[in-house]
Structure formats: C-alpha cells, structure tokens
Amino acid sequence: MQPAAPLVAAIEAGGTKFVVAVGSGPDDIKTLTRVETTEPSRTLREVMQVIAAACRKYGPIQAIGVGSFGPIDLHPESATYGYITTTPKPGWQHTALLAPLHSRFQVPLGFDTDVNAAAIGEMLWGAGQNLDPLVYITVGTGVGGGVIVGQQPLHGLLHPEIGHLMVPAPSTPGVIVPECYCPFHKSCLEGFVSGAAIAARWGIRGEMMPADHPAWEEVAETLAYGLINIILTLSPKRIIMGGGVMKQVGLLESVRSHTVRLLNGYINASAITQDIHSYIVAPGLGDRSGICGALALGINAMREAQGASQ
Numbered sequence: 630m631q632p633a634a635p636l637v638a639a640i641e642a643g644g645t646k647f648v649v650a651v652g653s654g655p656d657d658i659k660t661l662t663r664v665e666t667t668e669p670s671r672t673l674r675e676v677m678q679v680i681a682a683a684c685r686k687y688g689p690i691q692a693i694g695v696g697s698f699g700p701i702d703l704h705p706e707s708a709t710y711g712y713i714t715t716t717p718k719p720g721w722q723h724t725a726l727l728a729p730l731h732s733r734f735q736v737p738l739g740f741d742t743d744v745n746a747a748a749i750g751e752m753l754w755g756a757g758q759n760l761d762p763l764v765y766i767t768v769g770t771g772v773g774g775g776v777i778v779g780q781q782p783l784h785g786l787l788h789p790e791i792g793h794l795m796v797p798a799p800s801t802p803g804v805i806v807p808e809c810y811c812p813f814h815k816s817c818l819e820g821f822v823s824g825a826a827i828a829a830r831w832g833i834r835g836e837m838m839p840a841d842h843p844a845w846e847e848v849a850e851t852l853a854y855g856l857i858n859i860i861l862t863l864s865p866k867r868i869i870m871g872g873g874v875m876k877q878v879g880l881l882e883s884v885r886s887h888t889v890r891l892l893n894g895y896i897n898a899s900a901i902t903q904d905i906h907s908y909i910v911a912p913g914l915g916d917r918s919g920i921c922g923a924l925a926l927g928i929n930a931m932r933e934a935q936g937a938s939q
C-alpha cells in the first residue's frame with residue numbers, strides 16, 4: 630500500500646469570500662469551505678478554525694498555500710512581505726495575511742496573487758498545460774490577471790495588475806453612470822467591465838441583464854482592448870478567461886471576435902487568425918483554478934522546505 634500523500638491547506642483569499650481547502654492535490658481535496666470576507670481578524674480566525682478542524686479529521690498539514698486579492702507584497706525580504714497593501718477594500722489595507730497563519734500552524738507558506746495562483750492551477754492541471762507564456766484573467770467583482778513566464782508566476786516590480794490596463798472609455802448610449810468605476814483611474818479595464826462597474830454603469834446587475842442588452846457588446850469590446858495590449862506586450866501562447874462575468878452566454882465568443890478585429894491582422898499567427906477559439910478560452914478547472922493554484926503554492930512551499938532541510 631502506498632503511503633498517503635502529504636496534506637496541505639489552500640486559501641483563496643477574495644474580496645467577498647475566502648475559499649479554504651485541505652487536500653493533497655486537485656483530485657484529492659478532502660474539504661472545501663467558504664468563509665465570508667468581513668473584517669480581517671474575524672475572517673482569518675474563521676479560516677484558521679476551518680483548517681484546524683480539517684487537521685483534526687484528516688491529519689496534520691505540511692504547508693499552506695495562499696492566493697490573495699491585492700495588491701500584495703510578494704518580496705520575501707520586505708518588512709511587509711505577506712501583507713495585503715493598498716487595496717481599495719475597506720478595512721483590509723495593510724493587513725498581514727501570513728503572520729497569523731505562521732504563528733498558528735508553524736508550517737511553510739506559499740504566497741502569491743489570487744490570479745497568479747489561478748494561472749499556476751491552469752498551467753499544472755487545466756487549460757494552460759505546456760503553453761508558456763500563459764495569461765489567466767478573471768472578470769468578476771473585480772478584474773485581475775496572472776502571468777506565467779518560464780513556468781513561474783511573473784512578479785517583477787510588484788506583480789501584474791492587468792485589471793487596471795488603460796482602455797478607451799466606451800460611449801454606449803443609455804449608460805446611467807458613464808465614469809470609470811475605479812477609484813484610482815479614469816479609464817481602466819476594471820472600471821468599466823467588472824461586475825461592480827457593470828451594475829453601476831447600467832443600474833442593473835449583469836446577472837439580471839438579458840443577453841441582447843447593449844452592455845454585453847460594450848464589455849466584450851472593452852475586454853478586447855485589454856487583451857490586445859496583453860497580446861502585444863507579453864505574446865502569450867494562450868489567454869484563459871474566468872470569473873463570474875465571463876459566464877454570460879456568448880460573451881467569450883464576442884471577446885474573441887472583437888480581439889481579432891482590433892488586432893486587424895497585425896499579429897500574423899495562426900492561433901489568432903485561424904484558431905482564436907483555442908487561443909482565448911474558458912478555464913479548464915472551471916471555478917477551481919484559484920483554489921487548485923493555492924494548493925499548488927502550498928505543495929511548492931512544502932517541497933522547497935524539504936529540499937532546504939536535506
């Protein structure tokens with residue numbers, strides 16, 4: 630009989646909920662729990678209770694992987710490593726995420742953005758396998774993107790903030806609130822196409838809109854402006870688009886056709902000119918990209934610690 634694979638905990642820290650899992654891999658998730666995002670100390674306490682309960686039931690964990698909304702500090706030498714930093718989310722600015730987990734569980738920790746985690750999940754087990762560079766974009770309450778280059782998540786100066794790419798302001802007639810919804814920028818992607826921005830612009834939530842609502846054409850074209858900037862800058866082999874807004878029927882297809890139109894034949898690659906359906910795709914892991922990626926961050930942290938101790 631094979632020994633049981635070591636268990637790790639995974640946390641997908643989001644602005645509306647934290648998803649917590651314990652398992653040894655994407656096909657062996659023992660427990661999956663949602664904790665509402667309220668204020669930091671309460672949310673983290675509840676998350677730690679979920680992990681502790683799973684440890685009592687299934688055995689000790691060897692590491693924890695955290696994929697978090699941000700911006701976050703990813704530089705291990707920094708005094709605020711493991712913090713959420715300048716987020717517009719009230720109450721969460723300058724919040725230490727890793728320190729409470731470390732003091733409670735005393736295990737190695739892996740840490741990255743929620744979208745880099747999702748990109749890792751898709752690279753390992755989803756729609757991004759053997760496709761590098763790879764970009765994962767989520768369009769939900771907010772907009773974010775993770776980037777894989779050389780099989781590693783791209784960090785750099787901070788980390789990619791694809792949701793805040795500048796795009797032309799759409800001017801569809803009938804909009805109630807035409808201004809960009811982002812508190813930082815006057816014309817950015819998130820400010821026009823996030824779930825929150827759509828609801829503000831049109832006075833109706835996206836889920837309530839009919840498929841022929843003019844908002845969807847605007848969302849598709851605005852997203853396509855973001856995508857062409859990504860394609861022209863990073864030259865990814867594939868772009869994966871997840872998040873609640875992308876579940877709108879027909880939206881992904883409309884994003885593909887606007888992207889091809891806006892590129893206007895300039896990128897003469899068959900992936901775009903002939904096979905756009907395989908180039909801009911839905912996540913292979915469905916809604917589990919982020920939590921599977923967080924699991925991968927935990928597994929990586931465990932292996933690094935094992936390597937360091939040998």
Ligand code: ZN
Pocket residue numbers: 792793811812813814817818819820
């Ligand atoms: Zn912005």
